[in-house]
Amino acid sequence: MRDEERRHVLVVAAQCRSMRTLSRLEEAARELHGVLTDSARGGCVPRTGEHCSLIVSASLTTEDVRAAMHEAVRRARADNAVLVVALLGHGFTPPQQADLHFMVAESTTGSTMSALNVGQLLTEAVDEPGVKGVIALIDTCHAAAAMPDPGRIAGGVRAGRTGLSVVAAAAADQAARGMRLSFALIDVLRDGIAGAGATISADARLTEELRSRAVGQDIGRFAYDNARFDAADLWLAHNIRSVPEAPGGVVGPVGRQDLDEAVALWRADTRLPAHLSLAVLRSLEAAVRQGDEGEVADPRWGDRVGDVVASLLRCAATVELLNTVLADVLSSDFLREARQLAGLPAGSEAEAHDLLRGLVEYAALRAVGADEPGWRASTRFVAALAHLSGSDRVVARLREWARDLGAVTGFNDALAEFAEKSRQVDLRLVVSLAGALTDWPEEVDAWLVGTGEPLPVHRRFACDSPGRPGTGRAIGTALAWARGRLPAPENLVNVDIAAPAHLLARWQPEESQVGLRLLGVNHDVVVRWSGRMDPARESAEMNVAARKALRSMASCATVPVEWIGAAALHDRQTLEQGLLTGRYDTVVGLDHHPDSLQDVLEQLLPYAPIILWPRQDALPDDGGLAGLVHKHWHSLPYGLPAAYRRRWSREHDGCVACLGDVRAIWHDEAWLEFCRPFEQRVVAGPEEEW
Template sequence: MTAADRRHVLVIATQCEAMPDLEDLDTAARSLVAVLTDPGIGACSPGLPDGQSLLLGRLGADEIWAAARTAVSHAAHKGATLVMAFLGHGMVTGEHPTLYLLGWKSVDGRASSAVNVKDLLGQAVDHLGVRGVVGIVDTCNAAAAPPSVEALTTGARGGRTSLHLLMASPVQQNAYDLDLSKALTRLLTTGVATGETHLGLNTLTRHLRAADATRRVVTLSYDGDSKSDGLWLGQNRQAAHGSTAAVGPRGIGDLTAGLLALFPDRPLPVEWTTSMLRDLQREVAALPVTHRRIRVERALDSLIVAERTVALLRSFMPKQLSTPALRRALKVIGTHWRGPLAEERDAVEFVALNHPRSEGSCRPAMARFVVALAHDAAYDLDAVEIRAWASEVGALLPYNDVVLATRETSRQRRLRLVVRLDSPAGDWPETLSAWLLLDGDVHLRAVFTECPPSQTGAEAKLVEAVEWAEAEAVDLGLDLRHIDIALPSTIMLRWAPEEVLNGTRLGEQYEVRPRWSIRLDPPAGMRWINKHARARLSAVAARDTDCATTWLLEDRTRQRDRLMDDLRNGRLTTPIGLMKHPREDPELMDLLLAFTPILMWPAGPDGRAEHCAQVEARWDGLPAAFLAAYRARWKGDRSDPLADLRSIWDDDEWLRFCIGRGVRSHNSPGSAK
């Protein structure tokens, strides 16, 4: 190793007497050191001159300071890059938050008893001879660790240095169970399915955020050294070895983490075959029962099911192995996936390794996933190939249950009632139009006249339309579950149609969705809006990243010309949320709905940060979660912030109906029945 390639590592993992014991500290720290010192991964030498790479346990603050300074001096003497990791309890103090690592005798709230991580990193990165610093901070409040910009750009080196930080949590937020260290260990162990030979901060962060436990990681990159070749944390094992074995990156990472705890001294293979998994399964089954053995057994069982499932998908339904199809199936089964999908095995192993523990194994979740994929592509759910797979992996019973439930749900979704308040002036109508759709096509149409132009009149005619549709549903032997109610913006802002009473509220009996009535018959000059909305929905569904809703403050919505310019020129293409109720401003609603198929606004008081956070966290369950929140609130449960929000949330079936209506209306005036 040349001086330019030299890398040192020091992992400091400390408990604090005054804080809850970190149960996984030992395993997490040792596993992290193992990958960082592996010649084929982290390629780091010990950070201390005496050959130590890890300080672990009941460490005093003075001991931590002394070891860190020694590691910095040693790296400077050798001209090495220094990788430093801090695992433990963290606190923040000061007007400008500063992270303190709590040692064994540290007192929460007393800065003098703890280790100032900001100062420590600042001294390390400014030390002459150190080629750069990579920091891993796995504590609460971790994002308070970076040195200030002034500290980085001045000092002995005049800013000619490099610092990359990977931090487990934002300021004033907790980190849990050392999840960052565990997930990072798995990623470095398995590598990433990209062409990169070395894994830097950006790539690792993108993949870490794909997992629920590490979605909130925070990063900082500073590079002021013109001679720097870039800092990295690991060599990419997939770039060197490829990814052709029976287990993919996610599976290898989960399995490796368990095996490092069960067999700490055993060398592990880079790739696994099915026979290796089964051999290991038999070996582990012979061990005494411990929580570590159980963890590995679960991982092995899930990965064997996953390997068989991947084989089924590749042989029987290869046309479904596209990113949109996999994402749709994951959403249908309620699995929260973020980040890129490199191959179908990513999705399958995610389902296998993140199944509900209450179900005992991954088989029910995997059955739901396979059925969702097959149903989406209109495959025969009784196909011999799928049933052979279900039998082979021991999932025949859950598979049959899912098939029955899917067929019942499909039967219930065959009918859809669309009701429009016919209101050219935008106020309460004198007629209502209704369409009963069967399998997406218009089955019957009716017009309900003599409607008193008032809320009471509209509600009475709406109930009449629902009863008309229910009578037809009985004749068809089907259930009516879904009702779309198309409204002008003026009424949309002051009326909740799901609260209309017909015995109980309509929203208790049906999936009621408010719609924007202009989509049904766009005026001249606006006939592009539905095609535009479908394109926007496709873009939202294809995103690899977290929900990117743009929340508009009142000042932004008042700047109408600027807002129009942003919408027209593609600078505002995300779903939109309003932080303040539009009140008597239907023009704003019409402007926004022309450009977005997803719009949210507060029903009463102004929107708050918790509303934005809930929308982001529960994105995959929307818009159904809105109606669920309303139902809970009707029963007296006021705990769900989603009940404070209203929304217009278009879907593809609704938009296709609107486009079809527009084609008939504008091209064949006499064809509507």
């Protein structure tokens, strides 16, 4: 254990001649000292010799105890450490007073000078500069009377900037028997507390556990917390039943950065500890709430610190809940799918370490819009997890989380949105122009997918004239046919247009006029390459490779785009070698619009499942295209149709670069599944239908 993490302990067990002998006193003291100095539990430093950390005796004097206490405080001060003090034995309170006196060998209830004023001992210890804080365990009769006067602590040399926790075996008017507190505490610290976090503190959870084990005594606690938050982590023992925390505690990189920045603005002289436990966060929250600003604090930033801490405490609780509720389904791919569904960006610092914690913190701290409630992004992310789980039990548990947050409506709205989006993505019209071998097709094929039928329904529609207008009218006819097959109130939104490379190089399908409007006004159009529907022998091979690449991309923390410039395209031999060796098997981005775009597409399409490039009329952007793709990656490809609609509007006026300038040929797993039957299909005459 490093010096800055040292913890000191003093256990004093005293028999008193004027009182009955405590038969289990020595046993309780030795076992309590053992668990407090166990590195896996209490973590305190044991001491032997003249100033040992365990004193058990029937002949102690008040001077002996004061000297032992003085030495323990001195060591804690030297190491800037927490001091744990346990007093076991007899105690009394004088008539008309509520001050506990700890009894030693020659003490009597008729003389306060023959015993030690426990409140005074604790006040002096906790007021000593350099002592990080004091935890007192009082196992005597009338133990609750050990509570020091907060006014004396506040009026001390540290002006109250310290922390004290006291656990008392009995009420101020009550006897304590059989060392029940000590043995209950030993059991709890040895066994741990399920769900109590990484450490056990002298809090309500511990008190509840002790009361359940020490029947017949009113075990109580007292806390004085006006310490600097980085000096008041008064945990009593490591909790061996907790889920192990990350090296940085219960805070990930996103939360750590925001908290560091807020604290630096609040109190420039303060540095957060490396391990941010729940106790540290709660101590900081209390310091802000109590106005423990200090001379160097900027009170204007206190509220910001409080807000960040409150968010991080909620994030820690959310992560613990999700780890429990989603234990059967949690995986990196599952979390990234939820991230995309909820609209959180990919490739951020949220994915650097603990993916779940990073995404929860990002949603709570970074993904909050100026005019949105603070819980909106978090609620959408948790709802996305609930939706993807497919479990009614999980949805019910996470709806309880939303209720506690006051966000049930937002949670239910998000669930409804995701269900509708899932249904709409599944329901789509596929229109293929595969017959256009050299120019525009004479007819188009259409399939209605996602209706629940075993095979997509297929029809073929003739183009009344060759060229762009005739193709547009044929697509319009296919749309009318598809809508006629849907029961009310189903609405067809998604349209996939599959075409050969020579058309994709010069045509924007969403700009085809179908009826009174362009196709992309009322439909989300995704462009595909018809070559992946080709029954040729190579089709199955390239689709299998694409499926593998897409699965690899799903596990990628960064945006998986390989950008290619003009020089790389002109070096055809090197480019061909890269294609053969699998370098360009995920997403290829062209950082410019090549003059020979058709040739480039024909070379790349059999290898890369996704290809991006700028429109021919897009302004030079000096790398801005890559930035746009990186920023909006989580929304693609279904974010492109909305971007194209914005480009047609006045919003685009004066826009140097926007997502609407990006062209894409996109083959996702849904499209590859649609293509699977074609991979096994035997070429037949034109009258053949699926």
